[in-house]
Amino acid sequence: MYTRDPAFWRAGAIASTLFMSAVLLILTVNSLDAITPGGSHVPLYDVINHQISYAYDSARGEYVPKIGGRELLFNHQYSEAEAKALIAKGKMVIQSRACMDCHTFFGNGAYYAPDLTRAWIDPVWDEYPGTKRGDAMAAFLMHPFRLGYHEMPNLHLNRAEADAAVAYLKWMSAVDTNGFPNGFGVAQAK
Amino acid sequence: MYRSQRLALKYLAAAMVLFGLMVVFGILASIYYVHPTFLLNTFNFNTAKILHINTLIIWHLMGFFGAVYWFLPGETGREVEGIALAEIMFWIFCAAVAIVAAVFILVQYGASDEFSLWFINQGRKYVEAPRWAAIGILAVATVFGYNVVASAVKSTRRSGILMVLILDLVPLVVLYLDAFPAMTDMSKDLFWWWWLVHLWVEATWEILIGCIMAWALMELLGTSRRVVESWLYVEVALVLGTGILGLGHHYFWIGTPGYWLGIGGFFSALEPLPLLGMVIHAIYDSGTRHLRAGNRPALYWTLAEAFGNFIGAGVWGFMMTLPQINLYSHGTQWTASHGHFAFWGAYSCGVIAVLYLAVGGSRERKALDGRAWKWSFAMLNLGMLGMVGGLLVAGMDQAFFERALGGSTWGAFIALQHRPWYVEGVWTRMGFGVLFAAGYAMLMYDLLTIGKRRRGEAEEPLKEAAA
Secondary structure, rough: HHHHOHHHHHHHHHHHHHHHHHHHHHHHHHHHHHOOOOOOOOOHHHHHHEEEEEEEEEOOEEEEEEEEEEEOEEEOOOOHHHHHHHHHHHHHHHHHOHHHHHEEEEOOOOOOOOOOOOOHHHHHHHHOOOOOHHHHHHHHHHOOEEOOOEEOOOOOOOHHHHHHHHHHHHHHHEEEEEEOOOOOOOOHOO | OHHHHHHHHHHHHHHHHHHHHHHHHEEEHHHHHOOOOOOOOOOOOOHHHHHHHHHHHHHHHHHHHHHHHHHHHHOOOOOOOOOHHHHHHHHHHHHHHHHHHHHHHHHHOOOOHHHHHHHHHOOOOOOOHHHHHHHHHHHHHHHHHHHHHHHHHOOOOOHHHHHHHHHHHHHHHHHHHHOOOOOOOOOHHHHHHHHHHHHHHHHHHHHHHHHHHHHHHHHHHHHOOOHHHHHHHHHHHHHHHHHHHHHHHHHHOOOOOHHHHHHHHHHHHHOOOHHHHHHHHHHHHHHHHHOOOOOOOHHHHHHHHHHHHHHHHHHHHHHHHHHHHHHHOOOHHHHHHHHHHHHHHHHHHHHHHHHHHHHHOOOOOOOOOOOHHHHHHHHHHHHHHHHHHHHHHHHEEEHHHHHHHHOOOOOOOOOHOOHHHHHHHHHHHHHHHHHHHHHHHHHHHEEEEEEEEHHHHHHHHHHHHHO
């Protein structure tokens, strides 16, 4: 019988691998378009000049980030190029301090510390509204204080590094992640 | 014995040493969960974690290299081509691993500049090794690829297993190039990072271990090449047929379009199929031989591999992979539970099986059976099941209370740390981690003393196997 011949199964292996790889390549091209800053899901870096919130979208049936009016970070209006440079620096801070080996970003990383996807709009910063929030977060990153059971180590960030990391978190909180994390901050607000 | 097989023994020995270090750093990392200020600002959690997961990757990689160098001469009927270069690369590999580990422990992190990424820490999970070391790994993998391809070309024998292995080495090496970039856009960074992490662990590594286990089964049970090769092709068709688009289950929440929810959910739900096939294969093969083989430890570890892969990677993965559940389970201790079980079942048990085959083939007296391997088998597997269970309880508690009810905020995360189920879960994990470590110690004792212990203990099963 033909199924007893390995060549039959080999043909199946080659065909399924080639077909699935081709589909993946097509979807990759489409996805990269959506996740390039300014694409359908990822905002331009100068979104850090705006107010960002997270709200339920009844048409989509999930939570989505909302970009509001002007709300400057560190009292500075960043051009797209300036914002990109600052956020690129922020990414270097995140990699050099291996933030991802305690925290998660979009749920990816280590599971020892809180997820940072919406860190910018976490209710813990509610007492620092508007432009004060960036300074408060930068101060925390330079000199972390104990909150409850956990304490973040001091990773010796200077002010420029802390500002860049804060800008990164603000930009990231405006990325459309298909509703993850669900209901962020709603339980506390009630 | 071929030089290649002597090199294999070196790789397997190095793998076992790194396995031990992984266990040490794993237990260390588990302490932070029950005592969060442990070594704060001296040796932070992330350093312990980095050492735990990087030794994990490297010991398996060394185990795979060792396994291939062990079986390759038998497959091609000749010494491995370029073996002298491979021997040099082994020592370079070991030296690089030692330097990287020393820098992780002593320097830990640097300033936010390119220098840190090149020489200290890249800070991307699983590929934290600085770029110079990543280049080294690439060089070692390239020489390994050359050894396999050149040996196949020089040999008159062309086996299906060897062809699958060669074709698999191409994406294995090419995907590792993804260890270098530092993209600003987190969505893009993670998009490509998953090509490396998923398409290694859930695709190319699965094929690699499939080739290794195919050789192991032929040696262990004398299964015919036609059957083994047919199964290998079925496995390739199913693993890549489901796993390539199964990549989509990592694209639910990173900023990628919504169509990935359906595609990723559907294909990753099918991913357990090839693993189920392997279980059926293993039960059939070992059943026809009434669980008897000349090398009983290798047989039992092969069975552990088949079941562990199906349950740990397949069932545990399926449990949390559909987007409706993953919205809450993603990035919790539930993920850690799946990760531990899957790696153990899919890869670790297979490498240990090959280790026993190599020991059986290299020692003077093939005195493999005894009590020690049974104790280590039981302790390692029970230790793993206990850790996985503890993490599952903690993870489900986290998914329901921190994620679903608490809305994933910082405050919800802090509240979770006091919840009894979570606390019990992380303590359970630590306790069973210690049992696992004891199993590791017993495994090392067994491997180091096989053939050197009392004659009577060892010779009985050989007669049985011969009869």
